[in-house]
Amino acid sequence: MARSSTEAEYRGMAHAREIANNPVQHDRTKHVEVDRHVIKEKLDVKLVDIPLVKIQEQLADVLTQAVSASRFQDSLDKLGSGDIYAPT
Template sequence: MGAVMRILRYLKVTPSKGLIFFKYGHTNVEGYTDVDWAVLVIGTRSTSRYFTFVDGNLITLRSKKQNIVSRSSAEAEYHGMAQGVCKLLWLRRLLGDLGFEPHKPIDLYCDNNAAIVIAYNLVQHDRTKHVEVDRYFIKEKLDAEIISFPFISFEYQLADVLTKVVSTSVFLNSLDKLGMRDIFTPT
């Protein structure tokens, strides 16, 4: 209830904020994913969060509690990456049906090097048996060059605004990158 009250207070003091969509002249699809791993002692399931962009415009954002309890941050991030890949594949199919299929691999930005290494390297058997299904699903999409996982430093990770407490300047910068602008400001 406290989180709901914070959201309502934010909406009350920012009535002029809105999402503005721009035409950038490309149909690039990209996503940002992040996970908060074992933040709460009660209910130790991690929460995955991701943003997806098409043509540089925010299309979806999601925050979802994972179905499993992860034993490491890399495992939690990897499950979050799998959820992000599913959403990006759905967007790719939708764009294809509309005649705008992307011609390059879709970037899913992740700030966890261990999860990225697991995605590219199937020879991690002893450490990743419990994420086997996600591993083969993601590896199949990597091999088909449908998706790629560039590393992104935490300073540029847009999904952090949903997973961590950030400073006011980082928060405002993230809002700008997400396309939230003052709708009453003259253009």
């Protein structure tokens, strides 16, 4: 388990380099490179945009790091997760 998103990104990059050097795995992941090129082309011609998401709105943070109880509950609400123990 990564202790930070930065650590997770470095682990991901290291794993990607490992895949690139393994011919069997590389053949299975060629579509990732194709997807990367397609997305880059769309970004270059401004057909798609990747907006900046404020840190307070990063829903995935509740899965990767400690957050306050209120932020945790807000994120669960936005994700549509309910309390399975709540009375109906």
